Amino acid sequence: MKLENPFPEYGYFGSEYFCDREQETQRMIEALQNGSNVTLIAPRRIGKTGLIHHVFERMKVTDKRAQCFYVDVFPTKTFSQMVQFVANAVMGKLDTPSQSIKRKLNNFIAALRPTMSPDPITGAPTFSFAVEPENARETLTQVFEYMKESGQMCYLAIDEFQQVSNYNEIGADSFIRSIIQFVPNVHIIFSGSQQHLLSDMFMSPKHPFFNSSQIMTIKEIDVEKYGTFANNFFKKQGREMSQDVFTYLYNMVDGQTWYVQKILNRLYRTPKEELTEKTVNNAVGIILGEQEINYQSSYNLLTENQALLLTAIAREGVVNAPTSLDFIMRYRLPAPSSVKLALKSLQDKEFVFQTEKGEYIVYDRFFGMWLKRLE
Ligand SMILES: Nc1ncnc2c1ncn2[C@@H]1O[C@H](COP(=O)(O)OP(=O)(O)O)[C@@H](O)[C@H]1O
Ligand SMILES: [Mg+2]
Missing domain, CATH: 3.40.50.300 (P-loop containing nucleotide triphosphate hydrolases)
Incomplete structure (x- = not known):
C-alpha cells in the first residue's frame, strides 16, 4: 500500500513505513x-x-x-x-x-x-x-x-x-x-x-x-535509526532533515513514537519548508492548536487540586517526589495528603504516568506542553 504521507499516525501499513x-x-x-x-x-x-x-x-x-x-x-x-x-x-x-x-x-x-x-x-x-x-x-x-x-x-x-x-x-x-x-x-x-x-x-x-x-517490553526507537528513516522520506521531497534537527524533535517528546510520527507527518505536508528547529516548533504549535479544545475540556474536568498538581508536573517536566515539601512550596500545592489523593486520581485517569524509575510525568506529551504554556 502506497501512502500519501509516509508517517502514519494510526495503523500499520507494511515494513516500508515501519522503522527498525x-x-x-x-x-x-x-x-x-x-x-x-x-x-x-x-x-x-x-x-x-x-x-x-x-x-x-x-x-x-x-x-x-x-x-x-x-x-x-x-x-x-x-x-x-x-x-x-x-x-x-x-x-x-x-x-x-x-x-x-x-x-x-x-x-x-x-x-x-x-x-x-x-x-x-x-x-x-x-x-x-x-x-x-x-x-x-x-x-x-x-x-x-x-x-x-x-x-x-x-x-x-x-x-x-x-x-x-x-x-x-x-x-x-x-x-x-x-x-x-x-x-x-x-x-x-x-x-x-x-x-x-x-x-x-x-x-x-x-x-x-x-x-x-x-x-x-519495548522502548523508544533508536534515535539514529529513526532519524535516518525519517530523512529518507524527506530526501524524496528534495529536502533534508539533519540528525540534529531530528534529535531536537525526538527529545521534545521523549522519543515516544506516536508523538514523533505526528510531528513528522505534519512537517511532511509542507514540502517547500526547510527543516529546522524553528519549523519543528511551528509544527508542534499547529498540533497543539488543533487539540486546544480537547485539552481545555480535559483541564476543565479536573478538580482544583488535580489541575494544580498536573500543571506543576508539566512545568517541572519530571517529578521525583510530588509530596515533598520543596515541590509543594514551589508550586503552592495543598497538603501532602491532598496531593497524594490528586496524584492517584490523575494516574487512574492516565493523565500522569509513573516511569520505570518511579518518576512522575504528564502522560500525554502534547498535553504536557500545552499545560506548560498555561500561565
Ligand atoms: N516502528 C515504527 N515505525 C514507524 N511508526 C511506528 C512504529 N511503531 C509504531 N509506529 C506508529 O506510532 C503510532 C503509535 O504506535 P502503536 O503501535 O499504535 O502504539 P501502541 O500500541 O503502543 O499504543 C502509530 O501511528 C504507528 O503507526
Ligand atoms: Mg496499541
Missing part, C-alpha cells in the same frame, strides 16, 4: 515459534500494536500457512464482549477442507445464530453475533477447539488485554488460562499498556497467568 524494531521482531517471532505465549507490556503510543502487525507480516512470509488473528479488546467492558470480539476475529477464518472443522463451525453457527453478511470489499461472508453472558465460557472454548481442530499454527494477539482486570466476571483470567493450556497449536500475544495491572497478572505467583508466558 528488528531485535524486538526477532525476539517475539522466536518466542512464538518455540511455543511460548508472549506478554508485551509498554506505555501507550510507543508502538506495541505496530510491532504485533509487523511480527505477523514477517511470520506469514516465512510460513504461508501461519494463521494470525488480531483482536483489540479495548472497547470491551465484560468478559462476554471480549469473547464476542475474539470469536468474530477467528470463527470462519480458517479455510481448511477438514470435515470435522466444518462441523465445529456449523455447530457453532447453529448455537449462536449469527447474522451473516458479505464483507463490503471482498464479498466473503462475515459473521456477527451477540454472546450472552451465560454462553461466554462455552463460546470461548469452541473458538479454541475450532483452532485446535484445524491443526494449523495459529497466533492470536489480544491487544489491550488489561481490560480483563476490569471485568466483573470472577475468574475470567483463570478460565482463559485453563483453555489455552490445552491447545498446543495456538500461541497468544497478550499486549497492554497498564503496567501495574498486567505485571500483576503475569508476574504475581498468586495469579493464574504466572509463568505462563514470556514477558517482553
Whole structure:
C-alpha cells in the first residue's frame, strides 16, 4: 500500500513505513515459534500494536500457512464482549477442507445464530453475533477447539488485554488460562499498556497467568535509526532533515513514537519548508492548536487540586517526589495528603504516568506542553 504521507499516525501499513524494531521482531517471532505465549507490556503510543502487525507480516512470509488473528479488546467492558470480539476475529477464518472443522463451525453457527453478511470489499461472508453472558465460557472454548481442530499454527494477539482486570466476571483470567493450556497449536500475544495491572497478572505467583508466558517490553526507537528513516522520506521531497534537527524533535517528546510520527507527518505536508528547529516548533504549535479544545475540556474536568498538581508536573517536566515539601512550596500545592489523593486520581485517569524509575510525568506529551504554556 502506497501512502500519501509516509508517517502514519494510526495503523500499520507494511515494513516500508515501519522503522527498525528488528531485535524486538526477532525476539517475539522466536518466542512464538518455540511455543511460548508472549506478554508485551509498554506505555501507550510507543508502538506495541505496530510491532504485533509487523511480527505477523514477517511470520506469514516465512510460513504461508501461519494463521494470525488480531483482536483489540479495548472497547470491551465484560468478559462476554471480549469473547464476542475474539470469536468474530477467528470463527470462519480458517479455510481448511477438514470435515470435522466444518462441523465445529456449523455447530457453532447453529448455537449462536449469527447474522451473516458479505464483507463490503471482498464479498466473503462475515459473521456477527451477540454472546450472552451465560454462553461466554462455552463460546470461548469452541473458538479454541475450532483452532485446535484445524491443526494449523495459529497466533492470536489480544491487544489491550488489561481490560480483563476490569471485568466483573470472577475468574475470567483463570478460565482463559485453563483453555489455552490445552491447545498446543495456538500461541497468544497478550499486549497492554497498564503496567501495574498486567505485571500483576503475569508476574504475581498468586495469579493464574504466572509463568505462563514470556514477558517482553519495548522502548523508544533508536534515535539514529529513526532519524535516518525519517530523512529518507524527506530526501524524496528534495529536502533534508539533519540528525540534529531530528534529535531536537525526538527529545521534545521523549522519543515516544506516536508523538514523533505526528510531528513528522505534519512537517511532511509542507514540502517547500526547510527543516529546522524553528519549523519543528511551528509544527508542534499547529498540533497543539488543533487539540486546544480537547485539552481545555480535559483541564476543565479536573478538580482544583488535580489541575494544580498536573500543571506543576508539566512545568517541572519530571517529578521525583510530588509530596515533598520543596515541590509543594514551589508550586503552592495543598497538603501532602491532598496531593497524594490528586496524584492517584490523575494516574487512574492516565493523565500522569509513573516511569520505570518511579518518576512522575504528564502522560500525554502534547498535553504536557500545552499545560506548560498555561500561565
Ligand atoms: N516502528 C515504527 N515505525 C514507524 N511508526 C511506528 C512504529 N511503531 C509504531 N509506529 C506508529 O506510532 C503510532 C503509535 O504506535 P502503536 O503501535 O499504535 O502504539 P501502541 O500500541 O503502543 O499504543 C502509530 O501511528 C504507528 O503507526
Ligand atoms: Mg496499541
